[in-house]
Amino acid sequence: MLKHGTKTKQLYSRAMEVMPYGVSSNYRFYSADETLVVAKAKGAYIYDYDGNRFIDYRLGWGPVIVGHGDEFVNNRVKEAIDYGVSFAGTQKYEISVCERIIDLCPGVEMVRLCNTGTEATMHAIRLARGHTGRELILKFEGSYHGAHDNVMWTTQGADPGKVGNRRRPTPVKNSLGIPKAINDLILTCPWNDEEVLGEILAERGEEIAAIIVEPILGNANGLTPPISYLQFLRDQCDKHGIVLIFDEVKTGFRIAPGGAREYFGVIPDLSTYAKALGNGFPIAAIGGRKEMLLKLAPGQVFHGGTYSGNAASTAAADATLELIQRGEVFGKIRQVGRMIQDGVREICSRHGVAVRINGAPGMFGVCFTDQQPKDWRELLAQGNWDLSEKVYAYMVAHGVMPEPRGLEPFFLSASHSASDAEETLQRFEEGLTLALA
Numbered sequence: 313m314l315k316h317g318t319k320t321k322q323l324y325s326r327a328m329e330v331m332p333y334g335v336s337s338n339y340r341f342y343s344a345d346e347t348l349v350v351a352k353a354k355g356a357y358i359y360d361y362d363g364n365r366f367i368d369y370r371l372g373w374g375p376v377i378v379g380h381g382d383e384f385v386n387n388r389v390k391e392a393i394d395y396g397v398s399f400a401g402t403q404k405y406e407i408s409v410c411e412r413i414i415d416l417c418p419g420v421e422m423v424r425l426c427n428t429g430t431e432a433t434m435h436a437i438r439l440a441r442g443h444t445g446r447e448l449i450l451k452f453e454g455s456y457h458g459a460h461d462n463v464m465w466t467t468q469g470a471d472p473g474k475v476g477n478r479r480r481p482t483p484v485k486n487s488l489g490i491p492k493a494i495n496d497l498i499l500t501c502p503w504n505d506e507e508v509l510g511e512i513l514a515e516r517g518e519e520i521a522a523i524i525v526e527p528i529l530g531n532a533n534g535l536t537p538p539i540s541y542l543q544f545l546r547d548q549c550d551k552h553g554i555v556l557i558f559d560e561v562k563t564g565f566r567i568a569p570g571g572a573r574e575y576f577g578v579i580p581d582l583s584t585y586a587k588a589l590g591n592g593f594p595i596a597a598i599g600g601r602k603e604m605l606l607k608l609a610p611g612q613v614f615h616g617g618t619y620s621g622n623a624a625s626t627a628a629a630d631a632t633l634e635l636i637q638r639g640e641v642f643g644k645i646r647q648v649g650r651m652i653q654d655g656v657r658e659i660c661s662r663h664g665v666a667v668r669i670n671g672a673p674g675m676f677g678v679c680f681t682d683q684q685p686k687d688w689r690e691l692l693a694q695g696n697w698d699l700s701e702k703v704y705a706y707m708v709a710h711g712v713m714p715e716p717r718g719l720e721p722f723f724l725s726a727s728h729s730a731s732d733a734e735e736t737l738q739r740f741e742e743g744l745t746l747a748l749a
């Protein structure tokens with residue numbers, strides 16, 4: 313990140329007094345003089361307090377799909393909030409959002425709303441346990457499913473030196489404060505490896521309630537599996553009576569209008585959505601088979617939330633999904649995303665730098681390597697992350713903001729333009745040239 317200028321320094325010193333490290337999420341802290349303090353954002357751009365403008369490829373780590381401060385979305389929110397936001401009852405935007413999700417996402421028959429991706433995966437896991445009467449959860453190395461105790465195991469940020477042999481992986485806690493006992497309920501597995509998963513399932517398949525998977529690793533450079541791998545998960549879950557959960561918090565309404573279900577053509581039992589669903593407003597959803605969703609009932613599986621389905625967030629989601637349904641979002645994202653991907657490949661080839669691009673045009677990672685990494689372990693070991701950091705530091709210092717930690721993908725919105733892509737590629741080439749000198 314860029315070093316703080318005078319105005320940012322003043323504001324951030326106030327933040328440091330009252331918020332641990334001056335932030336509302338551990339992930340947002342970079343250093344005492346680099347953590348981003350945002351003055352405003354509009355369309356594809358984000359501004360700090362010292363007059364710096366950046367083309368934003370972080371987009372709040374994924375939610376902003378139409379563009380920052382979008383007028384169509386904001387007008388729908390304004391229309392809603394004049395008549396109250398929290399009712400302890402059902403309201404019209406909520407119904408409309410669930411109808412639109414069902415229309416867009418193949419195989420989703422019913423939807424429950426909540427507020428964050430963390431809540432969505434927490435409730436989906438409880439629903440899977442309630443549905444199957446089993447307790448074990450299997451998650452993959454390098455995938456992030458939110459901040460609750462059941463999933464903070466071997467996510468991005470875990471020490472790869474501690475995860476053990478890939479055939480018998482050791483789950484590694486990503487936080488202090490998670491009870492040891494939870495470990496007995498969690499299995500981890502290398503992602504995109506049918507053989508290892510097959511062995512684990514042969515041994516413990518009948519004890520597992522759910523396999524939760526990010527269809528594209530949104531926290532590990534956008535690594536993308538072959539469709540056959542996701543189909544393998546579907547088949548194995550059917551064979552062992554396991555609930556398959558696609559965690560689509562990042563891929564939902566981002567890699568395609570209908571998310572990973574549409575992109576890969578594989579239908580899980582449950583999907584969790586958040587981020588792009590609300591163009592930045594806090595809203596999340598669990599969607600899936602009616603038979604399972606109907607178990608969210610008194611005396612069966614508990615789901616609650618004071619703010620779930622509130623009018624402000626559902627109005628934002630209603631407008632966002634309407635734009636997606638009208639076909640006004642993805643053409644632009646695909647065009648500009650592909651321009652940047654092609655440009656990066658071309659620049660790297662001219663400079664003799666090996667590169668692999670992972671993910672979809674709306675969400676892709678750049679990995680400097682000459683071999684395609686298959687999973688999180690290979691990604692960390694093979695990528696030249698020093699080079700990414702140098703290139704991205706240059707870009708940020710010159711008005712283009714990908715996530716400086718190169719493992720997070722670039723996110724695109726419908727507000728990014730071809731001229732933004734050209735500027736981005738120029739800065740990328742200058743940064744690369746300097747880093748290689």
Ligand SMILES: Cc1ncc(COP(=O)(O)O)c(C=O)c1O
Nearest residue numbers: 428429430456457458559561562
């Ligand atoms: C795939 C995935 N699942 C769940 C979450 C948690 O979402 P939230 O931060 O809204 O709780 C995230 C957040 O980045 C995510 O990327």
